[in-house]
Amino acid sequence: MGSGFVLPGRRILTNAHVVADHTFVLVRKHGSPTKYKAEVQAIGHECDLALLTVESEEFWDGMNFLELGDIPFLQEAVAVVGYPQGGDNISVTKGVVSRVEPTQYVHGATQLMAIQIDAAINPGNSGGPAIMGDKVAGVAFQNLSGAENIGYIIPVPVIKHFIGGVEEKGKYVGFCSLGLSCQPTENIQLREHFNMRPDMTGVLVNKVNPLSDAHKVLKKNDIVLAFDGVPIANDGTVPFRNRERITFDHLVSMKKPGETAIIKVLRDGVEHEFTILLRPLQPLVPVHQFDKLPSYYIFAGLVFVPLTQPYLHEYGEDWYNSSPRRLCERALRELPKKAGEQLVILSQVLMDDINAGYERLSELQVKKVNGVEVENLKHLCGLVENCGEESLRFDLDDERVIVLNYQNARLATSRILRRHRISSAMSSDLIEESSAMSSDLIEEQATNGKVEAEVACSS
Structure with missing residues (x-):
């Protein structure tokens, strides 16, 4: 059970964990006893978002969509609407924004921007809109266990990145990564060792993913000074809004797959600028296995x-x-x-x-x-x-x-x-691959036999 809301284009937005490993999805409108069959159009487990579609024309009668707004500022009030446990009717809880920063998304085990609010977000609230004024400020998706009234909502930039990818490619495209493991350079002796001038700030590259495009140009012990012209502080943060700071990973994750970024680097005391292609990277060991059967x-x-x-x-x-x-x-x-x-x-x-x-x-x-x-x-x-x-x-x-x-x-x-x-x-995935390989082999053998026959005839 979960909540959701309607976007322009007859689409319903909800959380990925609400429909993960689904076999059959039903939706109903507020105030209606009738349930309608829905199809999952796209699902992004990393950002915990999913788009649903409903074919029934009756479902859309009298339905109004919500518009996406912007990231709320600290102390701004938001209302979380949904169907949390404890009842069957719609529930509205109010809270204020207390923090905006990259947070661990529990469902997809990724670090993306999230908004922390002091409104209760309980099971069933997931996928419901957090409304500020008459626009959506985010999607409710998780709370902090062991703490009272600390909930998290997925902000509009993450939602737009997810929806934009689906509209452009017809499917979920993922979030980009540079493929770097970096270390803060807050220690003055560390900065001196890597020839950083007093006016320089940046982070130290410890590891580079061999599958990333950065592996072709960046090296271990490089100092990353800036990303797309935005200077990176010694603690790995960049400026964000009014005197707030956010880790530079957020700038990377908001890039579209296939876009490039200009990285300013200090290597052996010399500054360089590199253009690097960004794309999603898969870890060696998958962090989740939703919507698929295990391989064995x-x-x-x-x-x-x-x-x-x-x-x-x-x-x-x-x-x-x-x-x-x-x-x-x-x-x-x-x-x-x-x-x-x-x-x-x-x-x-x-x-x-x-x-x-x-x-x-x-x-x-x-x-x-x-x-x-x-x-x-x-x-x-x-x-x-x-x-x-x-x-x-x-x-x-x-x-x-x-x-x-x-x-x-x-x-x-x-x-x-x-x-x-x-x-x-x-498992079925290995059987399918074995069948495909066998059919390719049969086709190749048939082709070879046909060629041999033609050679024999011509000779």
Whole structure:
């Protein structure tokens, strides 16, 4: 259950977490008992926003849309409208804006601008508009646990970025990243070490994502002085409105994918200006897995899955301390080296004679299959399925090794799947890719046969 409101163009805006993993969505108007079927037009989990459409003409009769306003100033009053728990009728709570800054969006685990207000935002409020005057100042989406009357709303710039991308590309396009890990330069000795003059301010580059366009031009130990002409302070902030400051990440995230930015850099005491293309970047280990089924591959009772943060969250609320330390560190800190890379792990062993003695080797990363480095789950599946050797060897993390007789292991796989009532040895996404590869191969063979026949005829 959640709230939503109508935008121009017969669209309903709500939170992504209201319709995440949806199978069927119904909406009803305020004051009406009738429910109408809705379709999810676009969903952005990072910004926790979703657009819905309703085909029924009856639903739109007498419906008025709301207009988007601007970011409210501190101490300005807003009214949050929605259907929070505790009743079935519409609820209006009032509050004032107490803070505007980048905040962790719980649903998508991203840092984007948010507005903090002192109005209660409870389950059911999610997706409802925060209204200032006669315009929307934001969308209610989360509260601060353990605190009284501290709620957060998604501001208009984030909403417009989401909607603009959908209107331009027909789908959610994401939020840009420079791909940099930066450190403040507030310590004077640090600044002197990197040849920063007293009038210079900026942040120190610690790491650059190999998949980002910045990787081609920026280096570790560069000092980023300005972004698009806006000077960056030693604490990583830039000016924002009336004597307020905000982290320069906000300027990056508000860029459209494919746009460029001019980055001013100090390198070895010399100033440079670089033009860098900005686009969304995917982490090595996905932070969420909404609206998709998990990927898996089972062979001889060994269950292989790509590592994701939701997998680690299965260890409970204290997953950071209770999940396998090595996997947790890699999930939070490692960067991808090439596109499509995944950390594949042996998540568990379904016991059988064929794998006896290997049952303790779960929760380890699979590094190689028969000496070939594993790129992702699809690659591992291909290496195993197309194995032409008598033995199959898996090299795991911590220098552990699994060796199986390939033909015996193949026979055991179907037996183990029947025992555990598992319908398929691989997830649907791998089956689809395998089918596509097979059809391509058949087509290639048919083409080759046709060419050979034509050659034979002509000769």
